[in-house]
Amino acid sequence: SSFNPTVSDTGAVRIDVASSVNDAFTLRQGTLLVGHSNALGVSSGTLRVGDNWSAAGANARLLISAANVTVSKNICVYDIAGHEVNAVFGGTHTSGSSTFSGAIALQRSATLTAAAGGTDTFSGLITGSGRTATLSGDGNVKVLAASAGISDVNYTIGAGGGRMLG
Secondary structure: OEEOOOOOOOOEEEEOOOOOOOOOEEEOOEEEEEOOOOOOOOOOOOEEEOOOOOOOOEEEEEEEOOOOOEEOOOEEEOOOOOOOEEEEEEEOOOOOEEEEOOOEEEOOOEEEEEOOOOEEEEOOOEEEEEEEEEEEEOOEEEEOHHHHOEEEEEEEEEEEOOEEEO
16 A cells, blocks of 8 residues: 655645555655554554655655554655655644554654654664654654664754653
């Protein structure tokens, strides 16, 4: 399955129910809003961010739109020459918390964010030699290094509200 708006930086799809997708999933560009823990399916397939059909410089955002939702899929942000995307992971909910529990492999730098009043926790291993995960937004972004480990990723604290490495 894939999500591919026709313009490099516009388009949004919202999935608020469980999905029966049983394969890997590709987010090429645009915004994917997830409002259910099984919105991306029930398999353990990796969510691919960016591919050969992504527009260079496009934004590819995976955002949890409701509290108490966990995205458990592993995520890989690809770095394909001429098709590089600006990957953003986090939440749009303004109260409560949500979690990204799968591993995140960064072949390209990404932004981890939370909306004001919300908390987004990243509990899986984040890897990417020499890559940067920018913690941003007006909410709380928690990266649980103690429980999941952090490997070869540089963190930059962006403007906005509270962020923490756990």
